[in-house]
Amino acid sequence: MYWFVAKIVYQIICGKGEHLPQFDEQLRLISAINKQEAWKKALQIGEQEQYAFKNQREELVEWRFINVPELYTLDDLKDGMELYSRVEEPENASSYVALLQMKAAQLQSQKSFELNV
Known part of the structure; x- marks a missing residue:
């Protein structure tokens, strides 16, 4: 068996979809005997988890599976290895950095962070 990382993409549609398009890109760890099986498993996950x-306004919110656009083989698992990288280009760099710092502080303050979980 080999390990793979699959990117599974969903489109988030609220109501009639008259909003800024939203997509959820998820990275999933897949165990399979080859790349074709890993891709099929990722497709199944995508379809099953739509x-x-x-919502509170009684509008339908849908997570529609789009596809599996990326699949990477993890040849050798190593501590600290990079699994995914994406370059962000926010409109306001200061706000983006502040949001990252706030999320990191929240993670650090969680009690589960201190446990061996």
Whole structure:
């Protein structure tokens, strides 16, 4: 068996979809005997985990599976290895950095961070 990282993409649609387009890109760890099996497993996950619900305004919110656009073989798992990289180009760099610092502080302050979980 080999390990793979698959990018599974969903489109998030609220109501009639009259909003800024939103997509959720998820990285999933897949165990498979080859790349073709890993791709099929990623497709199954994408299809099975689509869902819809009603928000507080009774609008339908859908997570529609788009596809698996990327699949990488993890030849050798190493501590600290890079799994994914994406360059962000925010409109406001200061706000972006502040958001990252706030999220890091919240993570550090969580009790589960101190446990061996």
